[in-house]
Amino acid sequence: MSTPKISVRDVEKIFPVGNEEFVALGGVSLDIADNEFVTVVGPSGCGKSTLLNILAGLEKPTGGTALVDGKPVSGPGPERGVIFQQYALFPWLTVRENVEFGMRTAKVPGDERRRAEHFIRLVGLEQFADALPKTLSGGMKQRCAIARAYAVNPSILLMDEPFGALDALTRVRLQEQLLETWSKDRRTVMFITHDVDEAVFLANRVVVMGARPGRIVEVIDVDLSYPRDEDMRLSPEFGALRNRVWHSVYHQRQIKEPAQ
C-alpha cells in the first residue's frame, strides 16, 4: 500500500476556555488517498473546521501529527488550496487579479499567468474576469474562490463549508459544477459540510464526526459511480446512504443531549 495523501494520526486540539479546557479534537485519526473526495459532516462544535485548519497549516494541533505526502504539516503551503465559507476574496481586486494572487506570490512570470484565464473559464466566470467581487452573487464569488485555489495548482483542496451560505438551488448547482471541475481535473479533496445530502452527493467517503469531544464517529463509503446527477440524487441507493449518514449524525446527538 502506498502512503496516503493525507494522514491524520491521533490529532488532538485543546483550547483553554477560562479555567477549563475545551476539547475541540480528541485523538482523531484519518487517512485520505490520492485523488479521493472525502466529505466531513457533523454537528457544530465537532471540530471539523479545526481539523481542516490544522491540515491547512493555519492552526497547530496540541497533540498527534498531521502528515501530507508523508511530511508533517508545519504551516500553509501552495500544495494545499483552501476554500473558505466566507469566500475570502480580496474585495479590492478583480476576479482575474484574485485568481492571479497566488501565482504572483509564487513569482510566476506574467505570460504564464495566462493560466488564470483557464481556471476562470473552468468555473465559467470569463465574462466577469474584470469585475470586482462586490458585483458578483454569492455563488459566483465562491466559483471565483475555487478558481483562485485551483490556480496555484495544489494537489489538495481543503473546503470549509464552501456552499454553506448559499441558497439551496445555487448550492445544488455548485455541487454539480464542483464535481464536473473535479472530474476534469482531479485533486484530493476534503470537504467540510453540515449538509448530509451534500456530503453523500459529493463524496467517495463520508466521515461523520461527533462533538464533545470532537471525534470521528463513523466513516461511510459511498459506492455510487461518478458522474453523479439529479437522477442519482433521487435514486433509492442515494436515499439509503443519505439515511444512514443522517442517522449517524443525528443519533449521536440523541445520546449527548440528556448528559448535558
Added chain:
Amino acid sequence: MAVINADATRAATPRTRKSRTFLVLNTVSVVAGVTIWWGLSLAGLQFPSPAEVVAAGWTMIQDGTLVTDVGASLGRVLAGFVLGSVAAVLVGFVMGWYTVARGLFEPWIQFFRTIPPLAMLPLVLVLMGIGESPKIFVIFLAAFLACVISTYQGVVSVDRTLINAGRVLGAGDGTIFARVVVPASTPFILVGMRVGLGSAWGTLVAAELLAAQAGLGHRMQSAQLYYDLPTIFVGIITIGVLGLIMDRLLMLAGGKLTAWQENR
C-alpha cells in the same frame, strides 16, 4: 396611463432625479439664508450686507491681500496636514502590526490626544520661535493625532479570513502586509484623513489668530481692531469655502480608492 409613465421615468433614473431634488433644496436653502442675512442687515442689525461683503472681497482680491492670505494659510495647512497624515499612516501601521510598537506608542498618543493641539502653541512658540515652523507643527500635531488611531484601528480590524486566504496562497508576512493589510485599511485611513483635515484647518485659523503676520486668521484678527466687519465676513466665508473644497476633494479621491467596498 400617465401614472404608469411617471413610474417608468422614476424607475429609469431614480438616482439623478433624487440628487436633482436634493440640489434644488440645497440652492433654495442657500438663497434663503443669504436673503435672511440681507434682511437682518437692512433691519439695522450691526451686520454688513452681502453686497458690502462682496465689495470688500473684491477689493481684497484686487489689492492682492486675499490671495496672499489664502496662499499663506493653505501653505501651512497643507504642509502640516501632509506631514501629519504620512506620519500617522506610518505610525498607525507599525502600531497595528507590531505588539511592541503598540505598547510603546500607545500611552503617548492617548495622552496627547486629550490635549487640544492649540494648547501646545505657547510651548511651541517659546521653543520654535515665531516663524512658520511652530504653526506648521501644531497643525501637524492636529492632523497626526486625528489620523493615527484610525489607521491603527484599520490595521487591527483587517478580516482574519483575508489574511488566512493570503497565507494559504503562499504569501509571506511582507506580501500579506503590502497586498492585504494596506488595501484593507485604506477606508479607515481615509476617514482618519478627513477628520485630520478638519482638525488641521480649525487649528490653523486659531494659530493664525494668535501668532501670524499673514493668513486668513491674521487678517480677521487685525480687521477686528478696526471694527472692519466686511473683512471679517470675507475671512469667515473664505475659510468655510476652502475647507469645504478640500474636504470634497479628499472625499472624491477616497471614493475612487475605496470603490471596491460592498456597502456603497
